[in-house]
Amino acid sequence: MFDHFDILAPVYERVIGPPDPARLKRLLRLPTDGWLLDAGGGTGRVAATLRPFVGGLIVGDQSLGMLQRAREKQTVHPVRIQVQQLPFADDSFSRILVVDALHHFFDQFAAARELARVLAPSGRLVIEEPDIRRLTVKLVALAERMALMGSTFLAPEVVCAMLAAHGLQASVAERDRFSAWIVAEKPSGGT
């Protein structure tokens, strides 16, 4: 099946540029001895910068092209996943990260259910997502629609409500002129 990210993979990191690991490290409350899942983690662009601060790290993605780039980094474990149906046991990860990927997940409600399921009690999920209320993001959304990428951008508060429906305590922790950072915690009693 045609996957836009298989095509984009060779140039992806040159186009997108480096991440801001300081903010993510703070929001994820790193370091941790536990494992981090970077869901929709692509080439491992972000995950590789966080590797020194976690006990173990999996980059999960559906695109083989993106995962091939992640494999070249050697410090991360690339795993082919569909985020709507994760191949991991309940409560596996103490941290989960989703950067610029939620709007690409074709069933975001099922993805939220799965992320909540594999997050350990007292674990932390951070979602960085373009804020669709910003004009620049609306233009990106239009471009992705014209490219038939099938993206669906949800407002940050809608994402929080979706995570809450799966038992997580979620809030918008930070915003800038393009993105919002949503932080969700799983109560120690489970979902």
Ligand SMILES: C[S@@+](CC[C@H](N)C(=O)[O-])C[C@H]1O[C@@H](n2cnc3c(N)ncnc32)[C@H](O)[C@@H]1O
């Ligand atoms: C814009 S890229 C972001 C990659 C990475 N998080 C980063 O910031 O560099 C979105 C990624 O989500 C992945 N993706 C889209 N839908 C997915 C799904 N249903 N399950 C797993 N990965 C998915 C794509 O293959 C792509 O690598």
